[in-house]
Amino acid sequence: MEQFTFIDLFSGIGGFHQAMERLGGRCVFASEIDPFCNAVYEKNYHMSSDVDIRNKRAEDIPAHDVLCAGFPCQAFSKAGRQDGLEDKTRGTLFFEIVRILKYHRTPYILLENVRNLVSHDSGRTWAVIQESLKELGYRTTKEPLILSPHYFGIPQIRERVFILGKYDKDRVDEPLVVDFGTYRTKASNSIYDVLDESAADPCYAISDYEEMVLQAWDEFYQGIDLKVIGFPVWADFFRYEGSLEGMPAWKAGFIRKNQKLYRDNRAFIDRWLKKYHDLEEFAPTHHKMEWQCGTRIDSLWDGVIQFRPSGVRVKTPDCFQSLVAMVQIPIIGKYRRKLTVEEAARLQSFPVDDKEDPFLPDENRQQAYKQFGNSVNVEVVRRAAEQLFGEKLPAEKQKRRAGEK
Numbered sequence: 196m197e198q199f200t201f202i203d204l205f206s207g208i209g210g211f212h213q214a215m216e217r218l219g220g221r222c223v224f225a226s227e228i229d230p231f232c233n234a235v236y237e238k239n240y241h242m243s244s245d246v247d248i249r250n251k252r253a254e255d256i257p258a259h260d261v262l263c264a265g266f267p268c269q270a271f272s273k274a275g276r277q278d279g280l281e282d283k284t285r286g287t288l289f290f291e292i293v294r295i296l297k298y299h300r301t302p303y304i305l306l307e308n309v310r311n312l313v314s315h316d317s318g319r320t321w322a323v324i325q326e327s328l329k330e331l332g333y334r335t336t337k338e339p340l341i342l343s344p345h346y347f348g349i350p351q352i353r354e355r356v357f358i359l360g361k362y363d364k365d366r367v368d369e370p371l372v373v374d375f376g377t378y379r380t381k382a383s384n385s386i387y388d389v390l391d392e393s394a395a396d397p398c399y400a401i402s403d404y405e406e407m408v409l410q411a412w413d414e415f416y417q418g419i420d421l422k423v424i425g426f427p428v429w430a431d432f433f434r435y436e437g438s439l440e441g442m443p444a445w446k447a448g449f450i451r452k453n454q455k456l457y458r459d460n461r462a463f464i465d466r467w468l469k470k471y472h473d474l475e476e477f478a479p480t481h482h483k484m485e486w487q488c489g490t491r492i493d494s495l496w497d498g499v500i501q502f503r504p505s506g507v508r509v510k511t512p513d514c515f516q517s518l519v520a521m522v523q524i525p526i527i528g529k530y531r532r533k534l535t536v537e538e539a540a541r542l543q544s545f546p547v548d549d550k551e552d553p554f555l556p557d558e559n560r561q562q563a564y565k566q567f568g569n570s571v572n573v574e575v576v577r578r579a580a581e582q583l584f585g586e587k588l589p590a591e592k593q594k595r596r597a598g599e600k
């Protein structure tokens with residue numbers, strides 16, 4: 196494909212940059228305020244991204260064919276504040292995009308955000324974004340475009356909303372049509388597609404304590420009569436004899452299920468509790484286990500495990516849950532170790548294995564996990580961009596821009 200130019204706003208470690216380069220794009224401007232991301236960007240793309248977009252005049256940004264932006268999630272995410280576009284400090288970052296588009300009339304735009312953006316503030320945030328883009332002369336898809344790496348065979352569930360826009364001011368009411376073909380289901384993916392079989396650096400091994408906790412819960416699962424556990428197992432309530440009155444119904448129901456589990460398996464559970472000293476050496480949150488595998492696996496050591504505040508969670512090895520700024524790095528039961536930085540990179544389709552031009556992650560592991568957790572999946576962006584550009588990216592837009600300015 197002929198070369199085109201793009202700008203990379205809120206550029207992080209360059210998920211969009213990777214995808215656009217794969218399609219023949221050349222980056223002419225990047226903007227990011229996190230110094231750790233800036234260092235990774237410079238190291239990989241040999242250009243500075245150290246710009247706070249709020250301080251950059253649109254006229255000082257080079258002309259470009261594609262504007263890419265994964266604007267920050269905080270104001271839009273369920274986890275964060277719900278102020279959205281009304282939030283002066285964060286919500287206005289979308290208006291930085293508007294400001295640039297107003298000046299440059301960029302032919303193509305590719306935006307990404309958390310899925311929750313669509314329902315945020317009862318749909319008003321989404322409506323405002325759509326309205327603003329329309330007003331600027333952009334055609335977009337009729338429905339919000341939700342994409343996830345696992346739809347394309349990459350074993351990570353990470354549903355995000357993408358906004359594809361094409362500057363076409365006389366046809367803003369005609370929606371853009373996209374067709375991605377058939378998506379994969381979760382179950383037809385496998386985490387082993389991105390995992391290294393060979394022994395990873397010992398720093399990724401689980402600790403003796405973690406091994407003990409997981410071994411205990413695996414023995415528990417093997418020993419009880421129930422194979423599909425549809426509720427969180429909480430050892431503290433096995434022998435609970437107090438009153439359930441006055442408790443919220445969900446809690447009382449959950450305790451009853453744990454009491455019944457204990458009654459039905461008393462001899463085994465008594466032996467198990469004795470062997471593990473009534474779980475006295477376990478942190479309180481590790482007294483709980485959430486089995487979310489149905490009967491798809493029959494040992495905890497075949498699952499993907501996370502030590503979460505809600506307990507030890509076990510999932511099937513088809514997909515990883517969305518990498519987020521990772522504190523609870525998933526454990527791969529089969530290998531008795533944590534997901535490595537390289538594997539996290541593969542989940543986001545960053546080319547860490549490229550022999551000629553490998554992506555170089557942050558050398559600080561915690562930073563690297565966080566950066567991959569915040570980034571966009573490269574392959575998903577590439578697929579979305581292909582839909583947006585269709586066959587005719589370079590020549591068409593060059594002509595139009597020359598005619599307009």
Ligand SMILES: C[S@@+](CC[C@H](N)C(=O)[O-])C[C@H]1O[C@@H](n2cnc3c(N)ncnc32)[C@H](O)[C@@H]1O
Nearest residue numbers: 205206207208209210227228247248265570571
């Ligand atoms: C969701 S992340 C985008 C990640 C990126 N798409 C990638 O692939 O790595 C949003 C980024 O916006 C950056 N950011 C927040 N405010 C900014 C500003 N005023 N100017 C530039 N970047 C900003 C944050 O530091 C954060 O890294």
